[in-house]
Amino acid sequence: MSTLQPAGHLYIHIPFCRSRCHYCSFPSVAVQAVPEKAYLAALEAEFKYHLKGWPQASLPLGTLYFGGGTPSLLSPSFYLRIIDLLAGRLGFYHDPEITLEANPADISQEKIIGYRSAGINRISLGVQTFAPEGLQLLGRRHDGLMVERAVDLLRKGGFDNLSLDLIYAWPGQSRIDLIKDLQKLAVLAPEHVSAYSLSLEPGTSLAKDVASGVLRAPSEDTQVEMAGLLEEGLGEVGLYRYEVSNFACKEHFRAQHNLAYWHLEDYLGLGAGACGGWRCRKEEHHWAERYCNIHDPFAYMQRFGQMNALPSSEAGSAEFWQELWFEKEIIDRKTSFVESLMMGLRIRQGVSLADLRVEYGSQTVDAVILQARKLRTAGLVDWDDCNLWITDKGLLLSDTILDHLL
Ligand code: SF4
Structure with a gap:
């Protein structure tokens, strides 16, 4: 639902990381080597079966987003295979937005050339902060120099749509630290910034350290003050806030995939830990549907590995899908309205x-x-x-x- 042209939106979750960050509650597992082949086969199988019931299966894709986890751990050939498959089965609009989330430590010239030629045209780089003590506290595996090097390589490799992620209000961060982050970020001149105040997610090691008093989270007043500094600092370099936590230098560089979420448009999610949702408008009490896949990538791969061996009647059965879904929700019309209002009001316009x-x-x-x-x-x-x-x-x-x- 939006003024954007009707297009399909697809999210693919890559649930693998090299190590776990201290604040993270996203669905991902730490691995030394990503089982690319098995994961690709599972994604292909899931995609094939969704095509039968996905209302947007007749629309070409306007946006495609590889999120994680750490998608930059995977080889360009993995993405080439998926994008080719999607191009063949759904097609893409002219100039679609195809985003890949990347860790600065993974960026190499070879990968950049490969990602670019696979069709990826937007990189979202997880910077979080440039402060060494902040990176250590958050458990990130890169440093500030890697960020500068990654941006330089990405620019030379032809990426003209870069988004940098920042986390602020981490325990111990001062206003001066935040100002320094903003100054370094300004030099890199990204087209887009996503900036979130640190959320202490239950069960994470950072949340435990704050709960036990080992670390102290900034007060609410400090967080509000930092949010103000952030908007001011980004505004000075031409990045305007278009959503509660997102800033862009021009309308064209707003995150089209995320805008689809905020406009509550239909989207398909593939992969372990991915979610998807659409409006089916069947009845008042069954206006929309949403699902989230199981988080464990190995159970996910096993499930879809079996799928190809099963007769199609069994693989398409409700029981089969129930085991895959971590959550499936039927949403009534009133709830759908509340969600539309809530998400739409996040956007500044x-x-x-x-x-x-x-x-x-x-x-x-x-x-x-x-x-x-x-x-x-x-x-x-x-x-x-x-x-x-x-x-x-x-x-x-x-x-x-x-x-x-x-
Ligand atoms: S890289 Fe991202 S998904 Fe992986 S552990 Fe860190 S924050 Fe979580």
Whole structure:
């Protein structure tokens, strides 16, 4: 649902890393060697079976995203095979966005040439911070010099759409540390930045150290102050905030794949730990569906390894899929509306009221606008004929605003 042209969106999860970062709760396992061949075969099998039920199977892909895990551990030939398969079965729009997440430590000239010729045209580089003590605390396996070298090689290799990931408000980070990160980042001149304040995920070693008092997380006030410094620092070098945590130098460089998520467009997810979702609009109580695959890549590979040996009736059965899905949700129309509003309001230009009216009816939208009047008087939200958005003043109160709107 958006003003973007109708296109398919596909996410492929690469659940392998060289080592585990101290803050990470993403589905991935640490391996010395990635079983590329077996994982590729499993992805191909999953893709083949999704094609039967995926509503977007007739649309060419507008965006493709390889996330992880650490996709840059894998060889260019792995990506060439997948992209060729997708080009043959779905096709791509002219100039699709094809992103690969990379660790600066993995970047080599050879890989860059291979990724580029496979069709990858956007790299999202996990920088997180340039401070050695910060990188050590987060458990990253690269240093600041590797980031500079990686960006240099990527530019020379023809990548003109780079996104750098930053983490701020890690235990012990000072305002000066953050300013230094922003200065170094400015020199690298990325087209896009994703910046997240460190989230202490339960079960991670960093969360345990904070809970036991070994480390101290910055106060909420410091986090708010750092968020302000970040927006100011990135703004000074021409990167404007277009979503709560994302900044781009031009509209063209906004992350098209992520915009599809925020517009709650349909997307397919392949791989261990991947999620996908779409609107099926069957009935009020069955408006959309969402699934998440099992996290364990070895169980995933085993499952799909078996698939080719099974008769197709058995491989396509509900029981087969139930074992693969870690979660499958049926979403009713009201919940789908709440999610659309919540995701759409993350974008600075706001949620499209016209799209909401088409999908959920004018009455539902008018009720929200009625609630929004008080918030507009307080300067927290605003709207025009097209969109409803949260103002700069309202940004830090997003959750409360949403509660008031519903
Ligand atoms: S590289 Fe990414 S996915 Fe892998 S452990 Fe670190 S944060 Fe998690």
